[in-house]
Amino acid sequence: MITLVVHRAARSFGAGRRGRVALHPCSFRVSGGEIVGLVGPNGAGKTTLLRLIAGDLPLGSGAAMVAGHHVGTRAARRLVGYAADPPVLPSELTGVEWLEYLASHRSDHPEGRTTLVQWAVELAALEAFGGRRIADYSRGMVQRLALAGAAVTGSAVLVLDEVLTGADPLVASRLRLHISKLAASGRIVMIASHDLATLEKLATRVLLLWQGRLVADVRLAQLLTERVAELSLNSSTSVSTERLIERFPGSVQTAEGVAVPLTGGLTVEKVLATCRTCRVAVSASRVRYRALEDILHEAASRLGGNRE
Amino acid sequence: MTATVLATKAEAVLASQLVLRHRTPRLAGFLVLVVTALRLLRSKADATLPPDSRTVLLIAGTLAAVAGSRLVAPGGALTCAYRVAGPWWMVPVGRTIGSLLVTLPLVCVGVLVLGAPVSSLSGLCSLAIVALVYTAVTTSCVLGCAPILGSSAAATLGLAGTWLGGIPPSAVHVALAKWPVVQGPAVLLWNLLPLNWRAARLVAQPGYSDSLVLLTWLLLGVGGAAWAIGSVHRAQRPPVEILP
Numbered sequence: 001m002i003t004l005v006v007h008r009a010a011r012s013f014g015a016g017r018r019g020r021v022a023l024h025p026c027s028f029r030v031s032g033g034e035i036v037g038l039v040g041p042n043g044a045g046k047t048t049l050l051r052l053i054a055g056d057l058p059l060g061s062g063a064a065m066v067a068g069h070h071v072g073t074r075a076a077r078r079l080v081g082y083a084a085d086p087p088v089l090p091s092e093l094t095g096v097e098w099l100e101y102l103a104s105h106r107s108d109h110p111e112g113r114t115t116l117v118q119w120a121v122e123l124a125a126l127e128a129f130g131g132r133r134i135a136d137y138s139r140g141m142v143q144r145l146a147l148a149g150a151a152v153t154g155s156a157v158l159v160l161d162e163v164l165t166g167a168d169p170l171v172a173s174r175l176r177l178h179i180s181k182l183a184a185s186g187r188i189v190m191i192a193s194h195d196l197a198t199l200e201k202l203a204t205r206v207l208l209l210w211q212g213r214l215v216a217d218v219r220l221a222q223l224l225t226e227r228v229a230e231l232s233l234n235s236s237t238s239v240s241t242e243r244l245i246e247r248f249p250g251s252v253q254t255a256e257g258v259a260v261p262l263t264g265g266l267t268v269e270k271v272l273a274t275c276r277t278c279r280v281a282v283s284a285s286r287v288r289y290r291a292l293e294d295i296l297h298e299a300a301s302r303l304g305g306n307r308e
Numbered sequence: 309m310t311a312t313v314l315a316t317k318a319e320a321v322l323a324s325q326l327v328l329r330h331r332t333p334r335l336a337g338f339l340v341l342v343v344t345a346l347r348l349l350r351s352k353a354d355a356t357l358p359p360d361s362r363t364v365l366l367i368a369g370t371l372a373a374v375a376g377s378r379l380v381a382p383g384g385a386l387t388c389a390y391r392v393a394g395p396w397w398m399v400p401v402g403r404t405i406g407s408l409l410v411t412l413p414l415v416c417v418g419v420l421v422l423g424a425p426v427s428s429l430s431g432l433c434s435l436a437i438v439a440l441v442y443t444a445v446t447t448s449c450v451l452g453c454a455p456i457l458g459s460s461a462a463a464t465l466g467l468a469g470t471w472l473g474g475i476p477p478s479a480v481h482v483a484l485a486k487w488p489v490v491q492g493p494a495v496l497l498w499n500l501l502p503l504n505w506r507a508a509r510l511v512a513q514p515g516y517s518d519s520l521v522l523l524t525w526l527l528l529g530v531g532g533a534a535w536a537i538g539s540v541h542r543a544q545r546p547p548v549e550i551l552p
Binding site: 056074075077078082084088089090091092093097100101102104105107108109110113134149153 | 310311314315317318321322325326329330383384385387388390391392393394
């Protein structure tokens, strides 16, 4: 099985006072068939990490290997397909010509190339505009083409940076299905996105990056075993909210009130009883599964003080 | 081997598409045809005109500089080169061949139109071979500069080498006589670079030294482009090994 191993990989840009650490040493291991989402605020290091894996950027320190090959080497690059954000494609070509070019580098025979291109066109739903010049494409079209290009070149690992952002809802659901199929075929898919709902549907695991540090590595299946009580407060004054957050560790403020993680035997009844005791008026409550957004909010409340 | 041949062919096809579909090389091609037509009319009017090798070399150099600058222009063309994994020589060689497939027919038209009416068959062949070599040298040198300098700067260098490079080193020596500090390096540079004057001399007096200099620059251009493209992937060897 293909594995991606990242061991204390780090990268900084510039030197001296103007230097900036884009990615602090981070380690993780991904096996074939996994879809790993990368989440985090802007500037968290998601794109840097993806570029390091794709071999687009040399490692500052540490190491990363794809199927036993160091990233950036010719052998590793033959296995990794990268869809950058924003995609940089030759605007002089048509979408199909671009895919034919990439397929020529992957396939040993002209017949294999044709099959590969047809497969990629279908995968990224390019049938309607594949023959048009890339210069005439919309943002969503370019991103779909970049996804197709990554699928053509990446026989083992797909590195996708914000690839579903510009796609319309119908195409996005089709792309999600195809990405899932690619993972089911044994490939590793690394996908960075700010669309947490999409990642919850698509990913099997999520890495949370914050200011260049890997702060959480969460399996999505694990989220389904955890629940959160979401309380809408009648008068969401900061005093009542703060009181609840102090009382229940791990709670975060939401737009309408507070979200309290139901851990350690805590139930929604106990939370409501506490609200009554503390004289906090609750207008509505619901229990839901823990979501990626909760993890992000928790990280923000835990690490947000250091945020630039 | 088949895979490498297929990939190199793909690079050549991409290069010809990049050149043909950009307005600047198309415009240069059009200008070349206009110049050739005008020269043709003039040579018909005056049949005693000598074979115009300098015009042919200007045509070759101009086309090569403009077309060569598009091959690995920062942006889509260069990113393509980063994405593919092949032997180091594949991208520069494939793209130079692709560019030559577009520019050489125009150069050949120039050779035939300007050289055929007044030159012998051997002279025509000599002019054609030198023009082809000079086109390849200029293309590869501009290709080598483009990833580092950008396509516009690389094209400007190529055009300067073609148009100003027609001045022989002796003329440069005389022109810079008042500035001895600059004179030496400038003349040395003029002798080292693959400029137009050298190709013109090669047409007039075929010799090994000029051929050798031009062929060296052809290899340097290809090597330079390969080096610039590969710099992204020449990551330092990771200091730690990971156990599987």
